[in-house]
Amino acid sequence: MIFEIDISAQADVDLRNIYEYIAYELQSQENASGQLDRLEESIMSLDQMPERFREYEKEPWHSRGLRIMPVDNYCVLYIPRKTDGIVTILRVMYGGRDIDTQLKKYTTI
Numbered sequence: 001m002i003f004e005i006d007i008s009a010q011a012d013v014d015l016r017n018i019y020e021y022i023a024y025e026l027q028s029q030e031n032a033s034g035q036l037d038r039l040e041e042s043i044m045s046l047d048q049m050p051e052r053f054r055e056y057e058k059e060p061w062h063s064r065g066l067r068i069m070p071v072d073n074y075c076v077l078y079i080p081r082k083t084d085g086i087v088t089i090l091r092v093m094y095g096g097r098d099i100d101t102q103l104k105k106y107t108t109i
Contacts, residue, residue, distance in 0.1 A: 003047045007089045010107060011076075014092040015039060015079050020076065024098065035072065042071040043078075043089055050087045052082035066090070068099075075099060077107075 002063040007015075015036065022032035046069070056077065077091040077099070085089040091107055093099065 001085060003050055003085050003087045005047055005087050005089065007043070008091075011089040011092050012065060018092065018094075035074075039071050039074060039076070039092060041090075042072075043054060043076055044071060044087075046076075046078060046080070046087045050078070055100075070095065078104070 018027065018039070019032045022035055022039045025030075035088050051067065053067045053069040056062055056068050065079050065081070067078055069078065072096050075091075075093055075095045076089060077093070078087055078089045080087045091102070093102055
């Protein structure tokens with residue numbers, strides 16, 4: 001089964017912020033482009049076997065099927081739905097952040 005990838009508005013903003021931080025704050029546009037390419041390639045690879053990454057262990061996200069995929073120093077948080085063949089990318093964030101706090105404060109489904 002091939003899944004369709006749906007990138008939420010929040011994940012789109014996350015990706016843009018990651019690029020801008022690396023390109024402008026760290027002043028490395030080449031690294032920013034490379035990082036964005038790796039993130040996008042990994043996200044698009046979820047069209048096959050999206051359940052290969054571990055489930056997020058904390059509630060209420062665990063019962064909603066949230067999964068976490070590491071990509072370099074970042075985490076892609078997503079929910080695969082077999083019933084309609086869609087993988088929804090909820091967030092993309094730096095792995096060093098308090099992911100639970102970020103999810104509680106800034107993430108909606």
